[in-house]
Amino acid sequence: MRTPSLSFTATRVRALAVLCAAALAGFATATPGLARQSAGPVLLVLNKVDATLAFVDPATGEVTAKVPTGDGPHELVVSTDGRLAFATNYGGNTPGSTISIIDVATRTERKRLDVSPLSRPHGLAFAGGKLYVTAETNRLFARYDPAADRIDWMLGTGQGSTHMIWVNDAVSLICTANISGNSISIFERPGSSQNWNATVVPTGRGPEGFDVSPTGASSGPRTRRTAACRSSTWRRRPCARPSTPARRGRTA
Numbered sequence: 001m002r003t004p005s006l007s008f009t010a011t012r013v014r015a016l017a018v019l020c021a022a023a024l025a026g027f028a029t030a031t032p033g034l035a036r037q038s039a040g041p042v043l044l045v046l047n048k049v050d051a052t053l054a055f056v057d058p059a060t061g062e063v064t065a066k067v068p069t070g071d072g073p074h075e076l077v078v079s080t081d082g083r084l085a086f087a088t089n090y091g092g093n094t095p096g097s098t099i100s101i102i103d104v105a106t107r108t109e110r111k112r113l114d115v116s117p118l119s120r121p122h123g124l125a126f127a128g129g130k131l132y133v134t135a136e137t138n139r140l141f142a143r144y145d146p147a148a149d150r151i152d153w154m155l156g157t158g159q160g161s162t163h164m165i166w167v168n169d170a171v172s173l174i175c176t177a178n179i180s181g182n183s184i185s186i187f188e189r190p191g192s193s194q195n196w197n198a199t200v201v202p203t204g205r206g207p208e209g210f211d212v213s214p215t216g217a218s219s220g221p222r223t224r225r226t227a228a229c230r231s232s233t234w235r236r237r238p239c240a241r242p243s244t245p246a247r248r249g250r251t252a
Helices: 021-030 032-037
Strands: 006-010 013-018 043-047 052-056 063-068 073-078 084-091 095-103 108-114 121-127 130-135 140-145 150-156 162-167 173-178 183-188 197-202 210-212 218-221
Touching: 043 073, 052 073, 063 108, 073 121, 084 130, 095 121, 121 162, 130 162, 140 162, 162 210, 173 210
Parallel strands: none
Antiparallel strands: 006 013, 013 043, 043 052, 052 063, 073 084, 084 095, 084 121, 095 108, 121 130, 130 140, 140 150, 162 173, 173 183, 183 197, 210 218
16 A cells, blocks of 8 residues: 655644545545544544654644654555554664554554664655565565564565655565665566566665655655656666655655
C-alpha cells in the first residue's frame, strides 16, 4: 500500500508521513481494517519532536489519542489491513535502531522492535504482508515479517544514506533513494527467481523523497532539480528546474 503523505512544520511539531485531508477519505475506504476499527476516517500524524503518533479526527481536527514512539520518529506506514502502524525511530544525536509497532484499534504501542545492528531506520513500505525498511547507516534495506516477528531478509544497496523505499504490490520491483549516493537504486526480480537485478541511476544532488507512477513506469526523485527513471531502460531523464516546487510524493 502506498500511503499518500506530506510534511509540514508547526510549533514544536514537524509532522511526517501525514495522510493529506484530500486523500484521506479514499485512504480510509481503501483500507477496510482501518475504517472498520474506527468510527470514520482517521488522520495519523507522526510528531518528530514530541516523539508521538497522534490520531486525529479529520472532520473536527480533534486529537483523539497520542501514542509514544521511540526517539526521533521520521516515517510512518500502515499495514494493508489497517491493523498496524509502523514508525521508524531514527534517533537524534544518538542513532536510533527501533521501529514502533502500533495497534491502530487500541491506540497503543504493541512493540518497539529492536533492529540492531541496523542503524538509522528511515523509509518504510508495506507489501505482500511484510514491512520493508531502509537503514541509512548500513546502506541497505530489510524486510520484517510481522507474523513471524523477525527480520527475514536484507539486501544491500551499496549506496550512501539509503533513505526512502518503494515496493510494488507483487514485490518484484523495489526502488530506493540514496541521499549521499546521489542516486536511485532499482531492484528487479525476474519471475519467481529469488535473485535480484540491481541498477543504480544517477540523480541530482541529495535525492530524498521520490514517487512512482501508477503503472510503475517511472520514478521521480525529489532533489534540487527533478529527474525520472524510465523502467524500459532505467536511464536518467534530463533534469529541468521546475517552475513550481516539486510535489513530495514521499516525505524525507
